[in-house]
Amino acid sequence: xxxxxxxxxxxxxxxxxxxxxxxxxxxxxxxxxxxxxxxxxxxxxxxxxxxxxxxxxxxxxxxxxxxxxxxxxxxxxxxxxxxxxxxxxxxxxxxxxxxxxxxxxxxxxxxxxxxxxxxxxxxxxxxxxxxxxxxxxxxxxxxxxxxxxxxxxxxxxxxxxxxxxxxxxxxxxxxxxxxxxxxxxxxxxxxxxxxxxxxxxxxxxxxxxxxxxxxxxxxxxxxxxxxxxxxxxxxxxxxxxxxxxxxxxxxxxxxxxxxxxxxxxxxxxxxxxxxxxxx
Amino acid sequence: xxxxxxxxxxxxxxxxxxxxxxxxxxxxxxxxxxxxxxxxxxxxxxxxxxxxxxxxxxxxxxxxxxxxxxxxxxxxxxxxxxxxxxxxxxxxxxxxxxxxxxxxxxxxxxxxxxxxxxxxxxxxxxxxxxxxxxxxxxxxxxxxxxxxxxxxxxxxxxxxxxxxxxxxxxxxxxxxxxxxxxxxxxxxxxxxxxxxxxxxxxxxxxxxxxxxxxxxxxxxxxxxxxxxxxxxxxxxxxxxxxxxxxxxxxxxxxxxxxxxxxxxxxxxxxxxxxxxxxxxxxxxxxxxxxxxxxxxxxxxxxxxxxxxxxxxxxxxxxxxxxxxxxxxxxxxxxxx
Numbered sequence: 001x002x003x004x005x006x007x008x009x010x011x012x013x014x015x016x017x018x019x020x021x022x023x024x025x026x027x028x029x030x031x032x033x034x035x036x037x038x039x040x041x042x043x044x045x046x047x048x049x050x051x052x053x054x055x056x057x058x059x060x061x062x063x064x065x066x067x068x069x070x071x072x073x074x075x076x077x078x079x080x081x082x083x084x085x086x087x088x089x090x091x092x093x094x095x096x097x098x099x100x101x102x103x104x105x106x107x108x109x110x111x112x113x114x115x116x117x118x119x120x121x122x123x124x125x126x127x128x129x130x131x132x133x134x135x136x137x138x139x140x141x142x143x144x145x146x147x148x149x150x151x152x153x154x155x156x157x158x159x160x161x162x163x164x165x166x167x168x169x170x171x172x173x174x175x176x177x178x179x180x181x182x183x184x185x186x187x188x189x190x191x192x193x194x195x196x197x198x199x200x201x202x203x204x205x206x207x208x209x210x211x212x213x214x215x216x217x218x219x220x221x222x223x224x225x226x227x228x229x230x231x232x233x234x235x236x237x238x239x240x241x242x243x244x245x246x247x248x249x250x251x252x253x254x255x256x257x258x259x260x261x262x263x264x265x266x267x268x269x270x271x272x273x274x275x276x277x278x279x
Numbered sequence: 280x281x282x283x284x285x286x287x288x289x290x291x292x293x294x295x296x297x298x299x300x301x302x303x304x305x306x307x308x309x310x311x312x313x314x315x316x317x318x319x320x321x322x323x324x325x326x327x328x329x330x331x332x333x334x335x336x337x338x339x340x341x342x343x344x345x346x347x348x349x350x351x352x353x354x355x356x357x358x359x360x361x362x363x364x365x366x367x368x369x370x371x372x373x374x375x376x377x378x379x380x381x382x383x384x385x386x387x388x389x390x391x392x393x394x395x396x397x398x399x400x401x402x403x404x405x406x407x408x409x410x411x412x413x414x415x416x417x418x419x420x421x422x423x424x425x426x427x428x429x430x431x432x433x434x435x436x437x438x439x440x441x442x443x444x445x446x447x448x449x450x451x452x453x454x455x456x457x458x459x460x461x462x463x464x465x466x467x468x469x470x471x472x473x474x475x476x477x478x479x480x481x482x483x484x485x486x487x488x489x490x491x492x493x494x495x496x497x498x499x500x501x502x503x504x505x506x507x508x509x510x511x512x513x514x515x516x517x518x519x520x521x522x523x524x525x526x527x528x529x530x531x532x533x534x535x536x537x538x539x540x541x542x543x544x545x546x547x548x549x550x551x552x553x554x555x556x557x558x559x560x561x562x563x564x565x566x567x568x569x570x571x572x573x574x575x576x577x578x579x580x581x582x583x584x585x586x587x588x589x590x591x592x593x594x595x596x597x598x599x600x601x602x603x604x605x606x607x608x609x610x611x612x613x614x615x
Contacts, residue, residue: 013433014387014391014395014432014433015433016357016358016385016386016387016432016433016434017357017385017386018353018357018386019383019384019385019386020386023383023386024384027380027383027384030380031369031372031376031380034372034376035371035372038371038412039371098369101365101367101368101369102363102364102365102366102367103367103368103369105333105363105367106361106363106367106368106428107384108333109331109332109333109356109359109361110356110381110384110385111353111356111357111384111385111386112384
């Protein structure tokens with residue numbers, strides 16, 4: 001149909017219709033992904049901080065680890081660096097901004113389904129955290145860390161870390177949707193510390209004393225790190241340097257992520273439901 | 280007769296003990312521009328939020344394009360476009376990206392989106408800025424983009440909640456032109472809330488005046504203003520006493536006298552004739568006059584007559600009751 005500027009009455013008449021669940025998710029995700037490079041201030045620290053601490057920790061603790069436990073600290077610590085990179089990175093702050101400035105209402109007035117408003121953001125998060133894991137792994141490889149199963153091992157490592165990062169976002173999203181308050185979302189970062197540090201973050205389990213050992217037993221992070229380390233040559237729980245896939249460790253890591261996700265994503269979905277319920 | 284675009288029956292919204300909208304009946308025809316005029320806190324935005332499915336009515340019901348806003352919100356959403364009070368945009372998208380996303384969420388295909396983006400841009404005149412991030416836009420440009428976003432899916436009914444609040448006169452005039460052109464060229468029904476009487480007067484086919492959550496008058500701007508009289512004399516005085524009001528009421532040809540603060544408003548059929556007697560009455564009552572003006576009535580005079588306060592006298596939430604002396608007899612009403 002030809003359109004002319006002089007005849008608006010002949011303008012194309014369109015019919016609004018629901019776009020479909022997956023189109024909704026893709027539309028929301030597309031916008032969120034587009035925002036990422038426009039907010040370098042949010043992404044750059046998420047990349048630099050884990051690499052900085054990785055290199056620092058190796059410098060400070062490698063010798064001690066080697067003498068005390070006879071294991072390679074750079075291999076042992078790489079999963080921690082990746083977990084640091086992927087944990088707590090989310091679009092929750094952007095969501096709060098949308099809620100506060102009314103853009104979320106604008107979206108709510110459209111026929112978009114409500115669940116994709118969250119799933120779209122999480123899709124963007126998953127993409128970002130997997131992208132953040134890669135440079136950290138590259139640094140590890142450059143320092144001499146090796147994976148049992150080669151490239152496939154690295155892929156599994158990235159996917160597992162990414163999914164962990166994704167399920168963790170359930171917490172900041174739950175807080176964002178429940179409170180609509182940027183301060184509360186920033187404070188959700190506090191949850192990062194007990195989850196990532198009350199575990200085998202700096203030493204294998206036999207080295208953890210008393211209460212920390214007990215807490216680490218119940219912290220899903222312990223099992224996630226164990227699974228990730230099992231993919232690395234010389235990592236914890238690996239009797240010899242040439243052991244291939246360890247289904248038990250990987251299975252426990254998946255279970256730990258699933259258990260944590262069941263709670264965090266349920267909280268996020270409940271918060272979404274209460275946010276979109278029309279008061 | 281075609282089905283009305285918007286119907287409300289005793290629609291009401293309660294927050295705690297406070298009724299933001301206390302039971303409003305409306306019937307707005309397809310193709311009409313309806314102006315909803317009232318001060319801040321009168322309940323305008325709450326009514327809009329109920330009609331555009333963001334909020335569920337506590338009582339009563341609302342039908343938009345024939346669909347119940349509470350029972351069938353999805354059907355309503357497909358048929359309405361909404362620009363809420365503050366331009367609700369995302370600063371880090373470009374204008375074009377925002378419009379394209381909006382089109383996607385309304386299920387428009389790629390070609391439809393491309394054409395509609397061009398069409399709405401022609402209407403709202405954003406120019407090449409459309410490819411810049413929204414954070415670089417002026418307030419007026421943001422409002423126009425917000426309007427464009429509300430129009431991307433070619434809605435039957437457009438809700439504009441205070442579309443020009445905070446805009447400079449030039450941007451305000453531009454928005455007015457866009458609203459008129461939409462209504463005339465596309466037949467879009469427009470429900471517009473405003474606290475500016477000029478805006479309601481300029482744009483609306485019919486005006487509803489809302490005060491404290493209730494519709495207190497409704498009619499064409501001309502009909503509403505006729506209820507005040509043909510002329511209005513406004514005297515700014517140093518201090519207002521009952522004696523002043525009595526003196527003015529006894530002037531032959533004066534229909535009504537309303538006093539608020541340091542101002543007396545006199546309604547008369549022929550203002551020019553009563554101007555001198557009014558001045559003499561003020562002098563006779565010992566009232567010191569700061570200024571004396573003769574003008575034709577505005578919708579603010581209608582609002583003053585109905586509620587005892589001026590439209591711009593601030594928020595209504597605090598519940599500034601009109602004083603007894605300024606309460607006009609409203610039983611004859613302005614309802615048409």
